[in-house]
Amino acid sequence: MRSVVVQLTEQELLLFLNTIRARSLYRPCSHGAAAEIWKPWMAPLLEKLTKAAG
Numbered sequence: 163m164r165s166v167v168v169q170l171t172e173q174e175l176l177l178f179l180n181t182i183r184a185r186s187l188y189r190p191c192s193h194g195a196a197a198e199i200w201k202p203w204m205a206p207l208l209e210k211l212t213k214a215a216g
Contacts, residue, residue, distance in 0.1 A: 179211040 170178070186208060188199040 175211065175215055179208075179215050182208045183202060 172194045182204055185204060187198050189205075191197055191200070
C-alpha cells in the first residue's frame, strides 16, 4: 500500500472528520443500505483524522 501526503486547511480537515464521524453512526448496521454507508477501512481513517484534528 502506498502512502499519500496531502496538506489540508483546518476547514477541509474538519469537513472530512465530520463526514466520517457521521458515517460511523452506521457502523453497527450490517443490513440494507446502511451497510453501504460505513466501510471497515473507514475506522483507521477516522482515527487518523481525529488525531490530526487534536
